[in-house]
Amino acid sequence: MNIFINKIKQYQFMFSELVKRDFNKRYKRSVLGILWSMIAPLFQLLVMSFVFDRVFGDTMEHYTIYMFAGQLMFNYFREATDNGMQSITSNSGIITKVNAPKYLFLISKIMAASINFLLTLVIFFIFVIAYRITITWKFIFVIFPIICLFVLIVGTGLILSALFVFFKDIQYLYDIFTLALMYFTAIFYDVKIFEGSIVAKLIYLNPVFVYIDYLREIVLHNTIPAFSYHLYCIFYALFILRIGMWMYKKYNYMFLYYI
């Protein structure tokens, strides 16, 4: 038991050092580096709202916030999974020489992206306040889709990092996949335009959209979605996590033969 607790303590320290490293590497340890990583999505938001406000702005209140919510969540998903994909291979020098659980390297990479996400989230709420949206107690529930998204990212990361060890071209395939996923995420358009068609249903098969939808319900409509919708959210996150864990468990011993 004591050994077990020591192990956790040990890995905790190792993990925090890895997160520090990954975060510094990403932002080149400069305030400007962090700033840049937030300016890019804000600029993207500016351009998109300028263009699409003409199309959708009339039919929707707070269109910029609507789009920001979608972009915020989707970018987090794409960035974190993209980084996570290479976590095993980019740490191969350590993994082949040091005995440590390999998932630590993945989660560390995801954490570095999460810090960036949280900073952008702060800006998002500054926008929310600037648009004179009243913040109520219901806003606490914003944390729910974020946790679900995090679990989904870990699950996806487990799948991708395992695949990437074996097949390097997964990188390009995943790029195409995320591009398609983006258009199926209703970031800048309203799902209502597909109402009645099969597309509207298909979009709900996309967990990233489901979480964005949840966030929008709270921020734009001040409503907490139905209880069943929560189960739906949790189901997606756990389902992908389960697949990821299964792949990791089944193939993780083989990583060493490949990297």
Add this chain to the structure above:
Amino acid sequence: MNMIEVDHVSVTYILGDIKELSLKEFFIRKLHGEVITKEFKALDDITFHVKKGELLGIIGSNGSGKSTILKVLSNIMPASAGTVKVNGVVAPLLELTAGFDDEMTVKENVYLRGALLGYTKKFIEDKYDEIIDFAEIRDFEDVAFRKLSSGMKSKIAFSLASFVKPDILILDEVLSVGDISFKAKSEQRMKELFDSGVTTILVSHAIEQIREMCTKVLWLEKGHMRGYGETQQMCDEYEAYMRGEHA
């Protein structure tokens, strides 16, 4: 008491197509049943036991499986068959500079690499000055690691690793580093470590070192046990074999 029990251990690597295939090709070939995998036995039926306080040397020519057996003992790589029993805390020092990050400062690297070596945060905080002073790089604490000379890098890496307090020490040719004066210092440090009653497994190509230090020797050749026993006899046989090989 046996600190290490290795019984009939084999490690099989997978070679062949699968390593170079893209995902697309993999599926196409899988459909046609054309994925060819070859297996390669890096270790084949290895058995040995190491008692407490013993110093086992592992010798053999390149590609004989020496590093693989160390990875198996360190629990980095699983054995494909057989059992490995290890009683106690293992410190694998397979490559001293593994985990050092070029962009980070020396100080940050001490913490990162220390964590990977299994040190606690408190331990590093307490020993930090000692580590830096032993490596003689006090003036370079806040310099990016990549700016150090390779000698300095190996000094700090050695210094940091030499604070391990394991039951079992696993070494892959990392006994002494640096210039002459540092070599003497690092050898002294290793002697202290061996004398503390630690059980050691050492891979080396320096036969003289093996003769001098080891209590037993395991000789591997192409993944097989070529010999296992008394140090001088094993080293004599190995040297005779190597001379014959190159004659």
